Amino acid sequence: MQDLLNIFVKSIFIDNMVFAYFLGMCSFLAVSKSVKTATGLGIAVIFVLGVTLPINYLLNTYVLSPGSLSWLGPEYADIDLSFLSLIIFIAVIAAMVQLVEMIVEKFAPALYASLGIFLPLIAVNCAILGGSLFMQERGYSSVGEATVFGLGSGIGWFIAIVALAAIREKLAYSNVPAPLKGLGITFIITGLMGIAFMSFMGIQL
C-alpha cells in the first residue's frame, strides 16, 4: 500500500510529465489559453492514462516481454516480441481513445460536449505513449502499480496545464516585449514553473 502511495506522489510531483520530461508539450502549449478548456483536456488525459496503462501493462507482461508467452506452453518460452511494443502500444492507445470517446458520448453527453475535440487529440499526445514506455522501462511489478502510475502522471499533467492556463490568463494584462509575446513568454514561464517544481526533487520516497 505504501509503495502505491509513493508511486502516486512521485508521478504527480517529482516525475511530473511536463516539467521533468517535457511530455505532452504540444497540446500543453496550444490548449493552455483558458482555464476552462485546459481543465477539460486535463481530465481527458487523466482518464485515458488511467485506462491505457493497465491494458498496456498486461500486454507487456503476458505478450510482449521476452519469455512472457510461456503461459501458452514451453515451446513459446523463448519468443521475444518486445520490438513490437511501440506499434502495439500506439494501437491500444488509438483504440482506447476511440472507445472512451464512444462510451463518454453515450453515457455522459454533458462531459462529451465539454471535452469536444480534445478526446481524439489525445491519441497523439506524447504523455500517453510516454507513460506506457516509462511503465515498460521502469518495470512496475503489478497492475495496481501501473494504474496508480498512470493516474498520478495524468493528475500531474492536469495540475501543470491548469496552472499554466491561469498564469496565461493573467498575463494578458502584462506588458511583454513584442517579439516575446505569445509563444516565447509561454516557454519561459513553463521553464520557471519547472524550476519551482524541482523543489520537490529533494523529497526522498
Added chain:
Amino acid sequence: MNKEIYKNPIFKSNPVTVLVLGICSSLAVTVKLEPACVMALSVIAVTGFSSFIISILRNTIPNRIRIIVQLVVVAMLVILVDQILKAFSYEVSKQLSVFVGLIITNCIVMGRIEAFALGNKPIPSLIDGLANGAGYGLVLVVLAFFRELIGSGTLFGHQIIPLSWYVKNGGFYENNGLFILPPMALILAGLLIWAQRSIQKDLIEK
C-alpha cells in the same frame, strides 16, 4: 523545383519555433550534443521517409482510415531506427531512452504527412520531410550546444573551457549547473524564439 520547399522549414517556418510542432521530445534530449545530433538524424530520417512512403500511397489510402495507415508507416520506420540505434550505438540509445519511441507521436511527422505529403508527389514530399526534420534538428543542436557548453564546459564530450580556469584548480570559473536541468531547455527555447522574432518582425503575435 521550388526552392521554398527546402529553404522555408529551416528558418522562416521552422517547425519548432514557428509552427510549435514536436516540442515534446525536442527539449529532453538536448543536455549533451551527441544524443541531440543522433536524435536530429533519427527525426530527419523518419520525417523524410514517412512523407515519401505516404506520398506514394496517397491515392490508394481511403480517406477515413488514413490516420491509422499513417501511424503504422511511422511506427514501422521508428522501430527500424530504434533497432539500428540499439545495434550500432547502444550507449546513445540508452541515453535517449523512451524518446526514440516518442518520435511516433512527434507532431512534425504527422503534421507534414497531413499538410504536405497527402497532396504532393513523392520527391517533393521527401524533400519537404527532410527539410522539416532538418529545421527541427537545427533547433535541437543549437539548444544542445549552449546547454552542454555552459552546463558542462564540454562539446561532444571534449573539454572546451580550459581546466585551469576552474575554481577547484585555482581559477575563477564554475559550470552553470542550471543549464543541465530540464527547465533551462524551455527558457533557452523561449530566448531562441525571442531572437528569431526580433529578426523576423512579421512573426510577432498580436
